[in-house]
Amino acid sequence: MPVFPSQDWLTEYVERINSSKEYEEAASSWEGDLSYVFEREPDKKVPDDVWVWIDLWHGKCRGAKFGVAEEEGEKARFIIRAPYSRWKEVIRKELDPIKGMMQGKLKLKGDLPTIVRYVKAANELVNIAGSVETKFVDEA
Amino acid sequence: MELVFTSPEAPALGQMIADLVRSNIATDPSREQLVHGVAGRINIHATDAESEIGMLFTGSSLRIGPALPAPDLEVVCDSATLMELANVRLRFGRPDPMTPEGRAIISKMMHKQLVVRGMMSHPKLLTRLQKLFTVS
Numbered sequence: 001m002p003v004f005p006s007q008d009w010l011t012e013y014v015e016r017i018n019s020s021k022e023y024e025e026a027a028s029s030w031e032g033d034l035s036y037v038f039e040r041e042p043d044k045k046v047p048d049d050v051w052v053w054i055d056l057w058h059g060k061c062r063g064a065k066f067g068v069a070e071e072e073g074e075k076a077r078f079i080i081r082a083p084y085s086r087w088k089e090v091i092r093k094e095l096d097p098i099k100g101m102m103q104g105k106l107k108l109k110g111d112l113p114t115i116v117r118y119v120k121a122a123n124e125l126v127n128i129a130g131s132v133e134t135k136f137v138d139e140a
Numbered sequence: 141m142e143l144v145f146t147s148p149e150a151p152a153l154g155q156m157i158a159d160l161v162r163s164n165i166a167t168d169p170s171r172e173q174l175v176h177g178v179a180g181r182i183n184i185h186a187t188d189a190e191s192e193i194g195m196l197f198t199g200s201s202l203r204i205g206p207a208l209p210a211p212d213l214e215v216v217c218d219s220a221t222l223m224e225l226a227n228v229r230l231r232f233g234r235p236d237p238m239t240p241e242g243r244a245i246i247s248k249m250m251h252k253q254l255v256v257r258g259m260m261s262h263p264k265l266l267t268r269l270q271k272l273f274t275v276s
Binding site for chain 1: 151152153155156159160163164167186188189190191219220222223226227275276
C-alpha cells in the first residue's frame with residue numbers, strides 16, 4: 001500500500017486519473033498544470049513542505065513529479081496548498097475541498113473562475129485521490 | 141480608485157468571492173458598470189462551511205467583508221450550490237431554465253436548498269450580484 005505522500009502514491013494516483021472515465025469527461029477541455037503543496041508538519045513525520053506537480057491535459061495526466069523544488073512548483077498555473085493533515089482529511093473525504101477553500105483550510109493560487117468552471121473535474125481529482133489505497137506517513 | 145475592496149476581517153469565503161468578482165471584471169470589463177449606481181447590502185451564507193460574508197454596494201464600489209446587519213438580500217445555501225450559482229448561465233439576469241444547470245438551481249430554490257431572501261423587493265440588486273458572480 002503506497003504511503004502518502006510519496007512517489008509511489010503519486011504514481012498510483014496518476015494511473016487512476018488516467019483510467020478514470022469520469023475525470024476524462026469532466027476535464028475534457030482542461031489545459032493546465034497544477035501543484036499540490038503538502039505543508040510541513042514535523043510532528044506528523046512531514047518535516048518539510050512537499051511539492052507535487054501534475055500536468056493535466058484534456059482529461060488525462062501527461063506528467064507528474066514528486067518532490068519538485070518550490071521554484072519549479074510555483075510556475076504551475078494553479079497551486080493548492082494546505083498542511084499535511086488537511087490533505088489527509090481531503091483524501092479520507094472528511095473535508096470537501098471546495099468547502100475547505102471557503103473556510104480557508106485549503107488555499108488556491110491561480111485563476112478562480114477556471115476552477116469554478118471545472119469544479120466537477122476538481123471534485124473528481126479528489127475522489128480519485130480517495131480511491132487510492134493509502135497508508136499515511138504519520139500512521140505508517 | 142479600487143472597485144472591489146476586501147476588508148481585512150473578511151472570512152476566506154469573502155476573499156474567494158472578491159477574487160471571483162475581480163477576475164470576472166478583468167475578463168469582461170463591461171461588468172465594471174454593475175458595481176456603479178447601485179447601493180445595497182447582500183449577505184451570503186455558505187451553511188456547510190459555516191461561513192457568512194457581506195457585500196456592500198456603495199454606489200461606486202463593492203466592499204466585501206463580514207456579514208452585514210439588515211441585508212437587502214440574503215443568499216443561503218451550501219458550498220456546492222454556491223459553486224453551481226457561479227457556474228450557471230444567465231438569461232435576463234436569472235439562471236437560464238433552458239440549461240440543465242439553470243433548472244438545477246431553480247429546483248434547489250423550490251426545495252429551499254437555495255434561499256434568496258429579498259429577491260422580490262430587490263430584483264436589480266440580485267441581477268447585479270448574479271452577473272458579477274457567474275463565470276459562464
